[in-house]
Amino acid sequence: MSHLDDLRLAVGEPHVLTGIDAAPYLTDWRERYSGRALAVVRPGSTDEVAAVVRACAAAGVPIVPQGGNTGLCGGATPDESGHAVVLSLQRLNRVRSIDPDNDTMVVEAGCVLQTVQEAAHGAGRLFPLSLGAEGSCTIGGNLSTNAGGTQVLRYGTMRELTLGLEVVTAQGDVWHGLRGLRKDNTGYDLRDLFIGSEGTLGIITAATLKLYPLPVARCTALLALASIEDAIGMLSRARHDFGAxxxxxxxxxxxxxxxxxxxxxxxxxxFEGEAAALPWYALLELSDSESETHARERFETVLGEAIESGCVKDAVIAGSVAQSNALWHLRESIPLAEKALGKAIKHDVSIPVSRMTDFVRDTNHALQQAFPGIRNVVFGHLGDGNLHYNVAPGEGWTDASLLARQDDVFALVHDSVHAVGGSISAEHGVGQLKRDALVRYKEPVELALMRSVKQALDPLGIMNPGKVLAVTSR
Ligand SMILES: Cc1cc2nc3c(=O)[nH]c(=O)nc-3n(C[C@H](O)[C@H](O)[C@H](O)COP(=O)(O)OP(=O)(O)OC[C@H]3O[C@@H](n4cnc5c(N)ncnc54)[C@H](O)[C@@H]3O)c2cc1C
Structure with a gap:
């Protein structure tokens, strides 16, 4: 029997895709990476995932796990060899249970994030992870990249929102770790090892997630700012005055x-006039336990003082949910506009907020010196010190001429991030995009420990090879 026959036996013939049917799974969202695969396999249960992994382990076939394929680092795209199997989790999409007393829910890895948010809402609870791709990214992808998004300031990243996991190991065994406990000090934390491992250690099939009370009201404001220093000043003021x-x-x-x-x-x-042409804008959201009017009044007081002190040039407070949504829509459309306008070089970086001003000023300057005419496309989750510090073709540049200098641009920006004690990946992961850069900035001891973990959990090297860490010869 061929390996493809084994896979068909494991998941059923209709769920093993080849040829044209497999094509949508072989290119990433940004269309920066394209690969080939032996097949795309779509198991419908944890047992089927385990059977696929056992078949691949026996045949020495690499596995590339994939959720919604919205990742931005090429982590879910196979290489060009055509040897790998893409394992799509999309059919594992059940909300298994919701426990309102324990404030937890158990969901399968292929559940789309928005479906999980809606299920929590239906039970009178909040699942707070929120990001631009929430209509198509999956919980398994969110866990495997330790996704962040727009609510990290208050609720933390996916790691902090997760209590337990169910994982199929690289040997095809199932680890039943779906605990709903907030305290559990029984040895090494395997949950945190799998979260953020980008499919290189095992396959996450389900998770126990934390739920929170639904806010009574939410209110949003858009601020016009003259400088990044003012944005940081406003962040500390807002943290102090609005608290949680x-x-x-x-x-x-x-x-x-x-x-x-x-x-x-x-x-x-x-905005109109001068406020419509300022270099920076900030979008603030308040979640209130009293009412929308109360939230708006709190905004009016604090923003009124900020305008008087000169820290904020102008502000618009949303007067309705529709206006709030319109303001968020502006923010969420930035990656889409960026994609529509060409191929930017993306840097998803984390910087201590206290070093942010120096970082932006010095790096902008150094980039203009080295690559005159390029455009900076800068946005991000300032409350978490996370900038999407992207570089796009400007005057005198084309997509192709900029991409030809990608490694030089990466090196300049990442060196600058490193110099201020930052991280070259805040929330998107490493994938194939930053794999080689990682070696430049991680301490040798840390890299050696990471390789030991990989070797221990995936001795055959079949789990998403070439992502996060380079493939080493055995
Ligand atoms: C418009 C847009 C906005 C975005 N905004 C944000 C943002 O604000 N914050 C943020 O953090 N990210 C953001 N992203 C990036 C992306 O949405 C996240 O990384 C998301 O978590 C990926 O989920 P996915 O299901 O699409 O994963 P995929 O892209 O399918 O996979 C991502 C990685 O996880 C692995 N993987 C997937 N499922 C599993 C599994 N079940 N078990 C093991 N490994 C698995 C894959 O092999 C790959 O390495 C954005 C993307 C887009 C397109």
């Missing part, structure tokens, strides 16, 4: 919003 009610603080450069309005003319910036 501050659930979002997003930074966007004026150029980013101009691109959104250019690409999507139905959207508009709600």
């Amino acid at each position: 009610s501050l659930t979002g603080f997003e930074l966007m450069s004026g150029d980013c919003l101009a691109s959104v309005v250019r690409c999507f003319p139905q959207q508009r910036l709600p």
Whole structure:
């Protein structure tokens, strides 16, 4: 029997895709990576995932796990050899249970994030992870990249939102770790090892997630700012004055919003005159336990003082849920506008907030010196010190001429991040995009420990090879 026959036996013939049917799974969301695969396999249960892994382990066939394929580092795309199997988790999409008293829910890895948010809402609870791709990314992908998004400031990343996991190991065994405990000190934390491992250690098939009370009301404000220093000043003011009610603080450069309005003319910036042409904007969200009116009044007081002190040039407070959604839509459209306008070089970096001003000023300057005319496309989750510090073709550049210099741009930006004590991957992971850069910035001891973990959990090297760590010869 061939390996393909084994896979058909494991999941049923209709769920082993080849040829044209497999094509949508072989290119990443940004269309930066394309690969080939022996087949795309779509198991419908944990046992079927385990059977697929056992068959692949026996045949020495690499496995590339895939959720919604919205990742931004090429982690879910196979290489060009055509030897690997893409294992799509999309059919594992059941909400298994919700326990409102324990504030937890158990969901399968292929559940789309938005479906999970809606199921929690239906039970009168909040599952707070929120990001632009939430209509198509999956919980398994969110876990495997330790996704962040817009609510990290208040609720933390996916790691902090997870209590337990069910995992199929690289040998095809099932680890039943779906605990719903907030305290459990019984040895090494395997859960945290699998979260953020980008499919290189095993396959996550289900998770126990934390739930929170639903806020009574949410209110959003858009602020116009003259400088990044002012944005940071406003962040500390907002943290102090709003405390735990501050659930979002997003930074966007004026150029980013101009691109959104250019690409999507139905959207508009709600400012006029000088405030419509400032270099920075911030989107703030308050979650209130009293009412929308209460949230709006709190915004009015704090933003009124900030305008008086000169820290904020102008502000618009949403007067309704529809207006709040329109403001969020501006923010969420930035990656789409960026994609529509060409091929940017993306840096998803984490910087201590206290070093942010120096980082942006010095790196902008160094980039202009080295690559005159390039455009900076800067936005991100300022409340978490996370910037999407992207570089796009400007005057005198084409997509191709900029991409030809990608390694030089990476090195300049990442060296600059390293110099201020930052991280070259805040929330998107490493995948294939940053695999080689990782070696430049991680301590040798840390890298050696990571390789030991990989060797111990995946001795055959079949789990998503070439992602996060380079393949080493055995
Ligand atoms: C418009 C847009 C906005 C975005 N905004 C954000 C944002 O604000 N914050 C953020 O963090 N990310 C963001 N992302 C990136 C992306 O959505 C996240 O990384 C998301 O978590 C990926 O989920 P996915 O299901 O699409 O995973 P995929 O892309 O399918 O896979 C991502 C990685 O996880 C592995 N994997 C997937 N499922 C499993 C599994 N069950 N077991 C083991 N490994 C698995 C894959 O092999 C791959 O390495 C954005 C993307 C887009 C397109």
